[in-house]
Amino acid sequence: MKxxxxxGDGFCGWATALHLSALGHDIVIVDNLxxxxxxxxxxxQSLTPIADVDTRLKAWKEVxxxxxxxxxxxxxxxxxxxxxxxxxxxxxxxxxFAEQRAAPYSMKSPVHKRYTVNNNLNATHxxxxxxxxxxxxxxxxxxxxxxxxxxxxxxxxxxxxYLNVQVLGDNGEVHEQEILYPVSPGSIxxxxxxxxxxxxxxxxxxxxxxxxxLHQGIVWGTQTEQTKLDEKLINRFDYDGDYGTVxxxxxxxxxxxxxxxxxxxxxxxxxxIHIQDTVRCIQLAIENPPASGDKVQILNQMTETxxxxxxxxxxSKLTGASVDYLPNPRNESDENDLHVANDRFLSLGLEPTTLxxxxxxxxxxxxxxxxxxxxxxxxxxxSYWNEERELQNTRSLTNSP
Amino acid sequence: MKxxxxxGDGFCGWATALHLSALGHDIVIVDNLxxxxxxxxxxxQSLTPIADVDTRLKAWKEVxxxxxxxxxxxxxxxxxxxxxxxxxxxxxxxxxFAEQRAAPYSMKSPVHKRYTVNNNLNATHxxxxxxxxxxxxxxxxxxxxxxxxxxxxxxxxxxxxYLNVQVLGDNGEVHEQEILYPVSPGSIxxxxxxxxxxxxxxxxxxxxxxxxxLHQGIVWGTQTEQTKLDEKLINRFDYDGDYGTVxxxxxxxxxxxxxxxxxxxxxxxxxxIHIQDTVRCIQLAIENPPASGDKVQILNQMTETxxxxxxxxxxSKLTGASVDYLPNPRNESDENDLHVANDRFLSLGLEPTTLxxxxxxxxxxxxxxxxxxxxxxxxxxxSYWNEERELQNTRSLTNSP
Numbered sequence: 192m193k194x195x196x197x198x199g200d201g202f203c204g205w206a207t208a209l210h211l212s213a214l215g216h217d218i219v220i221v222d223n224l225x226x227x228x229x230x231x232x233x234x235x236q237s238l239t240p241i242a243d244v245d246t247r248l249k250a251w252k253e254v255x256x257x258x259x260x261x262x263x264x265x266x267x268x269x270x271x272x273x274x275x276x277x278x279x280x281x282x283x284x285x286x287x288f289a290e291q292r293a294a295p296y297s298m299k300s301p302v303h304k305r306y307t308v309n310n311n312l313n314a315t316h317x318x319x320x321x322x323x324x325x326x327x328x329x330x331x332x333x334x335x336x337x338x339x340x341x342x343x344x345x346x347x348x349x350x351x352x353y354l355n356v357q358v359l360g361d362n363g364e365v366h367e368q369e370i371l372y373p374v375s376p377g378s379i380x381x382x383x384x385x386x387x388x389x390x391x392x393x394x395x396x397x398x399x400x401x402x403x404x405l406h407q408g409i410v411w412g413t414q415t416e417q418t419k420l421d422e423k424l425i426n427r428f429d430y431d432g433d434y435g436t437v438x439x440x441x442x443x444x445x446x447x448x449x450x451x452x453x454x455x456x457x458x459x460x461x462x463x464i465h466i467q468d469t470v471r472c473i474q475l476a477i478e479n480p481p482a483s484g485d486k487v488q489i490l491n492q493m494t495e496t497x498x499x500x501x502x503x504x505x506x507s508k509l510t511g512a513s514v515d516y517l518p519n520p521r522n523e524s525d526e527n528d529l530h531v532a533n534d535r536f537l538s539l540g541l542e543p544t545t546l547x548x549x550x551x552x553x554x555x556x557x558x559x560x561x562x563x564x565x566x567x568x569x570x571x572x573x574s575y576w577n578e579e580r581e582l583q584n585t586r587s588l589t590n591s592p
Numbered sequence: 593m594k595x596x597x598x599x600g601d602g603f604c605g606w607a608t609a610l611h612l613s614a615l616g617h618d619i620v621i622v623d624n625l626x627x628x629x630x631x632x633x634x635x636x637q638s639l640t641p642i643a644d645v646d647t648r649l650k651a652w653k654e655v656x657x658x659x660x661x662x663x664x665x666x667x668x669x670x671x672x673x674x675x676x677x678x679x680x681x682x683x684x685x686x687x688x689f690a691e692q693r694a695a696p697y698s699m700k701s702p703v704h705k706r707y708t709v710n711n712n713l714n715a716t717h718x719x720x721x722x723x724x725x726x727x728x729x730x731x732x733x734x735x736x737x738x739x740x741x742x743x744x745x746x747x748x749x750x751x752x753x754y755l756n757v758q759v760l761g762d763n764g765e766v767h768e769q770e771i772l773y774p775v776s777p778g779s780i781x782x783x784x785x786x787x788x789x790x791x792x793x794x795x796x797x798x799x800x801x802x803x804x805x806l807h808q809g810i811v812w813g814t815q816t817e818q819t820k821l822d823e824k825l826i827n828r829f830d831y832d833g834d835y836g837t838v839x840x841x842x843x844x845x846x847x848x849x850x851x852x853x854x855x856x857x858x859x860x861x862x863x864x865i866h867i868q869d870t871v872r873c874i875q876l877a878i879e880n881p882p883a884s885g886d887k888v889q890i891l892n893q894m895t896e897t898x899x900x901x902x903x904x905x906x907x908s909k910l911t912g913a914s915v916d917y918l919p920n921p922r923n924e925s926d927e928n929d930l931h932v933a934n935d936r937f938l939s940l941g942l943e944p945t946t947l948x949x950x951x952x953x954x955x956x957x958x959x960x961x962x963x964x965x966x967x968x969x970x971x972x973x974x975s976y977w978n979e980e981r982e983l984q985n986t987r988s989l990t991n992s993p
Contacts, residue, residue, distance in 0.1 A: 356757035
């Protein structure tokens, strides 16, 4: 198949591009390199030394014999180029990672809120609009987030995208209906993904675009079978307060003998998936498209759930690191349960990599190996969800030694 | 109160500005004049001869003795100016009409789809973001649409914004929950209003912004008590295929002795409200704000429902016009029922103007009076929802004499 990867230079995008290329697909990466520009803006860099795009693609050609093409393009600003690309390439599928994907970055300031809204919504809409205008029957695979569901509102297992509800009619009769699971976004970033869902709903209905939306958990792990093949293919590892996930923060903190910082009580439960499973899920989604005219196909792309404090304990046991509890910069519940249905990917053949198996190699092969590249001042999250949270956090700073 | 009216030069905005000014409020109109620019783009003009903003405001000063200020500003492009305005003026309330509001215009071409998405979503988000950044406690009143609900999905009376549902838990137990009414947008325009709802949900929750969202029906009528006071204050009357509502189309067609054109079977049921009731509802919303920390207050702003073919009959009886049935350019159901709760505005004291009372004066005082300004070629809707609808419509043109 010919497949466009929007955002194919990013953390998930790069690993996906290599995985699909290794399978024999014809891959075109489309990226404006915004993620690298944000590194510059924040004064940080990936813990792992990532190569520039040209070097990456040459290295891939050397180890695999395969060509991946790269088109530098901003899908928000360059609609006509985007349309021309789809019309010319006539891809079978397109994977859409071209969104700002960090919740703390999206809450950092009005500039960052507005950038995330403008970038994410126009990127998604331009891609949909261009697919319809091109009249090419492209299967669009989008990376959503588990965060669209909120965390635990219904006290039940979270289904895959749709929820059956009963409503009492005017005469007491019961109406059954399948609806999009009611959303509860916790940040501007998550909000844009709930709004993306409505774009998809409309374009699937009005224009019969074939769409798969993957509600992904927090991705952990750095390397896949392909990115391991050459040092020049190494994937990103973010550990900074904006882009670093909680697990990456713990791993880096352990590697530099710093206490693991848990926000709030650490009772927040979140869903996780290994990057190797991410790329496999995207392959499975591409191989199992919906039909034209179908509703949006929604799958939960996660393999296990953990409480944050249990994660800290896991890392602590493997490394001997101590654990510190700090105020939470996020406006969220301190404690929540989370049960998630992921039957569809399992039934398609996904064999999960668990944290229990994979965590140790992540410590030795990534966090410890590149610990000398860590800037300790960049680990703390300095993005506050609202005024109240900012006050709590600054007070705590003043009180701490 | 001091009140900003975003989009205060448009059809609803202008009438609202005058109504609130007449009540003694201090009004600032903020508008980029995009609606007048779109008239130029489409090569049409309001059937009624509307004056430019300066002339309007001078005439209002003459008849009422009151000042309304005007700030020409694009809230999408001029965020810093918007923030400065809110910080300086410290308004008690802001009414947000600053969105592209025609469904056919939003479906006209990829350019129009993308303009509607970019303009409407960034306008709403910029206003919310600026309110939070300014730290001014502004009550934001937004004009939504009945179209966010879709038309008749649940076979029950449409509640005001929120729906109580029951969900079966994992062990067969029943969970009750109040959710935002599941949306079913029928055009890109309606889609943006469903996405606006999620902005409001988030900002009410995360930043405790006080927000009222008014899901309005199709507005009919042209004049209010204030716009009637001087010919220079006259309100817009759109009759073109993009901005003209179905009722305005019928009125103009009757006035120029042209058959009334019904799309499809005319079995579509829609909600209506007179412009005089619109401005009164907005007054009531301003006088009854939610508290800080409350969920978004949602009210249905409509007073009656009618089937399109019944509307045509009504106009036909009053004028003697004949009725023609044409293919529908919209991708929508041919027939639907619609029952809508509007208890909240009625309980706050709204006394509806019905079509039965008001339609005749609309014919004599507006449609017939200004019929010589009508360009008959602009009445037809040439905006097709998708390829299928375009084919149906062009075939029918070829077959007709």
